[in-house]
Amino acid sequence: MNEKEIEKLKEENEGLKEANTIRTNLVSTSAHQLRTALSAFKWTLKMFLDKDFGDLSYEQEDYVKKLMNSNERMIELVNKLLILSHSEEASTSLNCTKVSIVDLLEELISEFYCEAKKKSVNIVINTPKAKIPDIKCDQDMVRVILENLIENAIKYSNSNTDVSVSIEQKDNNIEISVHDNGIGIEDKDKDKIFHKLFRANNAIMKDSNGSGLGLFTTKDMVERHNGKIWFESNPEDGTAFHVILPVS
Numbered sequence: 001m002n003e004k005e006i007e008k009l010k011e012e013n014e015g016l017k018e019a020n021t022i023r024t025n026l027v028s029t030s031a032h033q034l035r036t037a038l039s040a041f042k043w044t045l046k047m048f049l050d051k052d053f054g055d056l057s058y059e060q061e062d063y064v065k066k067l068m069n070s071n072e073r074m075i076e077l078v079n080k081l082l083i084l085s086h087s088e089e090a091s092t093s094l095n096c097t098k099v100s101i102v103d104l105l106e107e108l109i110s111e112f113y114c115e116a117k118k119k120s121v122n123i124v125i126n127t128p129k130a131k132i133p134d135i136k137c138d139q140d141m142v143r144v145i146l147e148n149l150i151e152n153a154i155k156y157s158n159s160n161t162d163v164s165v166s167i168e169q170k171d172n173n174i175e176i177s178v179h180d181n182g183i184g185i186e187d188k189d190k191d192k193i194f195h196k197l198f199r200a201n202n203a204i205m206k207d208s209n210g211s212g213l214g215l216f217t218t219k220d221m222v223e224r225h226n227g228k229i230w231f232e233s234n235p236e237d238g239t240a241f242h243v244i245l246p247v248s
């Protein structure tokens with residue numbers, strides 16, 4: 001290797017280091033901001049449960065408790081994210097166990113029940129009669145993957161429509177699909193959907209709260225499981241996201 005080539009390699013190495021620092025800082029900053037917001041949310045919910053604002057009906061208390069549980073889980077997840085963002089091994093360590101995707105999906109759908117109800121969106125889950133096998137995966141990551149897709153489907157849905165989540169086995173893979181009848185993705189935006197920080201104009205108009213990090217992270221997590229993610233969409237029929245994850 002001559003001096004010029006060594007110099008070029010050094011420069012490339014510096015560029016990669018810089019990109020990695022930016023990525024870690026972005027994750028760390030976002031996670032901290034999230035934790036602050038989630039913590040504020042937690043205390044407000046606690047005030048409701050402690051009856052600081054007056055009595056709650058049985059149904060109201062039940063909803064607030066469900067929210068409290070999801071909030072706690074989000075705080076845990078954000079804490080892990082903070083730890084990961086400070087770890088040099090962040091991009092390599094998967095903590096794989098056997099996971100029932102059907103149970104996970106049912107749990108997530110009940111978590112999103114309040115949000116969907118508030119937006120008059122009905123979530124439907126379609127599972128086949130045949131048993132879906134457990135898959136070997138990092139449960140926290142797969143939870144984030146599915147949360148991002150279901151959350152987006154609800155967020156970008158039109159009111160009084162369905163979001164349907166289906167799951168099927170295809171050979172040694174599990175395919176999960178999330179279909180909505182929402183705003184859709186315009187052709188001009190399709191190749192940018194998984195880019196970091198990208199948000200389409202129709203999405204910004206529908207919901208100003210978004211980071212443009214969800215699908216970027218989701219794709220990364222799917223690929224770290226040797227899976228695939230893709231979508232079909234048009235503004236008339238809405239959007240369907242599909243994820244394939246290997247069983248083992």
Ligand code: ADP
Binds near residue numbers: 209211
């Ligand atoms: P955001 O925080 O903006 O939802 P994401 O990374 O999750 O960020 O998604 C990136 C962009 O992809 C969104 O801003 C939106 O333009 C588009 N998108 C994602 N899911 C949907 C969907 N179900 N329907 C329409 N557009 C979507």
